[in-house]
């Protein structure tokens with residue numbers, strides 16, 4: 001688990017787990033240990049991270065959506081990967097032991113097609129995590145609910161509550177839970193309250209915004225799935241507003257008993273600090289990492305410099321904009 005030295009200015013806590021920095025990989029954008037180990041400056045990248053969030057794991061293997069699965073737009077990336085992964089059995093046997101070598105808290109992002117499948121997946125992970133390498137799980141309620149005709153779990157507060165309760169129930173006492181919220185709703189605080197009622201320890205927001213791109217030259221859709229999820233710079237103001245709204249209106253978020261992980265369009269230390277000032281305890285970075293392999297190191301250095309210059313800490317800046 002977390003054996004890194006905890007640096008005081010950047011250190012934050014997620015339940016009982018101390019993170020050396022508030023920087024997390026955003027699920028689905030960092031693959032597994034192999035991809036990071038291939039990078040020339042991997043020790044510095046690992047050092048800049050507070051925790052590693054895995055790509056989405058499902059109970060059974062999934063081959064994902066048909067191609068094309070990603071397309072760049074002027075302001076961000078559209079993807080429709082369709083949760084391609086090797087399934088939970090391969091994950092615990094092959095990927096988890098490699099991830100454990102990072103010496104970082106490992107947060108496993110989980111997806112399911114039905115409420116009770118979240119419970120079975122969580123139970124499977126706990127039963128097979130023999131070395132207790134899993135520090136947390138991130139319950140992706142942005143994925144389609146088969147029982148609701150494929151509508152995301154995350155749009156209905158009652159369904160979110162049930163999915164979160166099912167996923168949390170089998171967890172070991174030392175494993176914390178985050179719920180990955182979908183932004184494709186009118187008022188994010190309602191499903192967030194559902195997640196808290198279901199027992200989540202924290203909220204991760206936001207997942208991608210539903211979008212589409214059409215190739216006018218071929219007259220067809222760019223993505224094989226027609227629609228996809230938009231990430232990157234375009235979604236940052238949406239994410240900031242949603243973090244701000246939950247921090248403002250949900251007492252548990254305001255008190256820090258249910259911390260928020262701010263995600264969406266972060267590419268610089270200023271972006272990360274913006275989320276923290278809006279109410280996030282930590283941040284996840286995804287799309288920017290595709291364009292800049294040094295993004296975590298740069299953001300960590302920027303936040304450190306800021307904290308030293310202003311004699312402050314990340315913890316002191318959480319939700320600071322609400323004080324004015």
Ligand SMILES: Cc1cc2nc3c(=O)[nH]c(=O)nc-3n(C[C@H](O)[C@H](O)[C@H](O)COP(=O)(O)O)c2cc1C
Nearest residue numbers: 026027028056140206207231232264265285286287
């Ligand atoms: C290629 C790709 C795959 C993703 N896969 C997952 C996933 O498996 N589970 C999940 O909860 N979110 C997934 N996401 C959403 C990201 O974790 C993140 O919420 C989103 O991309 C916004 O952050 P960003 O703008 O920094 O990329 C994925 C995003 C991308 C771009």
